[in-house]
Amino acid sequence: MVAAKNISDETKNEAIKVAKATQKPRQTKEQTKLIAAGIEKGIAEYKKQHKNKARDRDKARKQDIKAKARTAKTAESETSAVASQSNAHLLPWGLLVISWIGFISFSLMK
Secondary structure, three states: OHHHHHOOHHHHHHHHHHHHHOOOOOOOHHHHHHHHHHHHHHHHHHHHHHHHHHHHHHHHHHHHHHHHHHHHHHHHHHHHHHHHHHHHHHHHHHHHHHHHHHHHHHHHHO
8 A cells, every 4th residue: 555655646536537438338436446546556657667767867967967077177188288298399499599599699799
C-alpha cells in the first residue's frame, strides 16, 4: 500500500477514466477497479522512468558543460603559453638590436 500513497489523485482519476472507457458490458465494478489499479501502477512506473531519464539527461548535460569549460581553460592556457613563448623569442633579438645601436652610437661619438 506504500506505492498507493505515492500515486497522485490526478493519476488515479486518469486511470479510472481509462478503465471505464475500456470497460466491457458485463464487467463488474470490482474488475474495473482492478483494471484501474493496474493502470495506476503502469502510469506511476512510466512517470518514474520518465523522471529517471530526465535526471540522467540533466546529469549528462551538466557533464558536457563542465567538459567544455575544462576544454576552454586548457585551450586558453595553451594560447597564453604560446603567446609568452613568442614574446620570449623577441626579447634576445631586441636586446641584440639595442646593444648594436648603443655600440654604433658610442663609436660615432668619439
